[in-house]
Amino acid sequence: MAAERLSTRHLLGIKDINRNDIELIFETADNFKGVINRPIKKVPSLRDITIANIFFENSTRTKLSFELAEKRLSADVINFAASSSSVSKGETLIDTVNNILAMKVDMVVMRHPYAGAGVFLSRHINAQIVNAGDGAHEHPTQALLDAFSIREKLGDLAGKKVVIVGDILHSRVAISNILCLKMLGAEVMVCGPTTLIPRHIHELGVKVEHNLMKALNWCDVANMLRIQLERQDIKYFPSQREYAMMYGLNKEILDGLDKEIIVMHPGPINRGVEITSDVADSKQSIILDQVENGVAVRMAVLYLLAAQRD
Numbered sequence: 310m311a312a313e314r315l316s317t318r319h320l321l322g323i324k325d326i327n328r329n330d331i332e333l334i335f336e337t338a339d340n341f342k343g344v345i346n347r348p349i350k351k352v353p354s355l356r357d358i359t360i361a362n363i364f365f366e367n368s369t370r371t372k373l374s375f376e377l378a379e380k381r382l383s384a385d386v387i388n389f390a391a392s393s394s395s396v397s398k399g400e401t402l403i404d405t406v407n408n409i410l411a412m413k414v415d416m417v418v419m420r421h422p423y424a425g426a427g428v429f430l431s432r433h434i435n436a437q438i439v440n441a442g443d444g445a446h447e448h449p450t451q452a453l454l455d456a457f458s459i460r461e462k463l464g465d466l467a468g469k470k471v472v473i474v475g476d477i478l479h480s481r482v483a484i485s486n487i488l489c490l491k492m493l494g495a496e497v498m499v500c501g502p503t504t505l506i507p508r509h510i511h512e513l514g515v516k517v518e519h520n521l522m523k524a525l526n527w528c529d530v531a532n533m534l535r536i537q538l539e540r541q542d543i544k545y546f547p548s549q550r551e552y553a554m555m556y557g558l559n560k561e562i563l564d565g566l567d568k569e570i571i572v573m574h575p576g577p578i579n580r581g582v583e584i585t586s587d588v589a590d591s592k593q594s595i596i597l598d599q600v601e602n603g604v605a606v607r608m609a610v611l612y613l614l615a616a617q618r619d
């Protein structure tokens with residue numbers, strides 16, 4: 310049985326929470342998964358709370374998933390996209406957020422291109438902050454929903470073998486996943502070209518493998534990541550075609566493995582690069598389960614953070 314309350318007032322990263330927090334989030338998400346599959350998908354838990362979703366970077370899944378989670382909990386929701394705001398006129402992050410908070414907002418869900426933006430904000434404003442992805446640093450709710458989805462398929466994560474394949478160097482999903490999975494007792498491997506694996510990654514207690522076939526034959530779960538071209542200032546591999554030949558997962562490879570593994574992807578997918586369509590849409594893929602679980606997990610995070618206000 311997990312503790313009754315989170316150990317934190319904000320969710321800035323997996324590195325700031327503990328195993329009890331994760332177990333409490335999962336138990337709460339189990340309940341909310343039941344709620345969102347009922348004919349009436351809404352509960353009144355956050356009807357006195359106003360949440361601002363402020364996105365300084367593009368998003369489909371995370372933004373919609375948070376907004377839906379907030380509405381399922383009956384919170385009042387406002388949305389802010391930097392691209393259509395006065396940020397383009399030179400307004401600073403703190404001024405932008407303070408103006409939003411002056412409208413009596415209790416919680417801020419923020420995506421930002423710079424690592425540490427959520428931590429910075431939490432030191433300057435009173436509202437609770439949820440990090441929806443900060444640069445190449447952390448994406449805590451993605452890691453939570455990924456681990457929750459593996460637990461749903463395979464049970465307890467202790468001893469389960471998860472390989473994260475692709476652009477580890479620029480991936481907040483990889484870092485948050487590694488921290489979360491290790492905390493839950495899973496074995497984690499990263500796989501990709503040398504240029505896309507951070508030099509000191511083994512200090513996080515992960516195995517490193519550059520051969521995709523070896524990595525896939527080792528694992529129970531393969532989490533295939535997108536190449537983050539928007540964060541790459543130099544060329545890290547000759548071409549996407551060559552990357553796909555060396556590190557892309559296709560049906561022939563999947564069917565040739567000794568055991569049936571689970572395939573995950575945080576999205577957005579670049580079909581034909583890191584994963585082919587026949588794999589993404591196969592029975593072994595849990596990509597859309599991840600998206601469904603994201604709503605329940607984010608409901609749990611928001612609900613438990615709101616309880617910290619009492």
Ligand code: CP
Nearest residue numbers: 368369370371575576
């Ligand atoms: N997985 C994820 O963060 O997707 P979006 O960028 O679409 O939110």
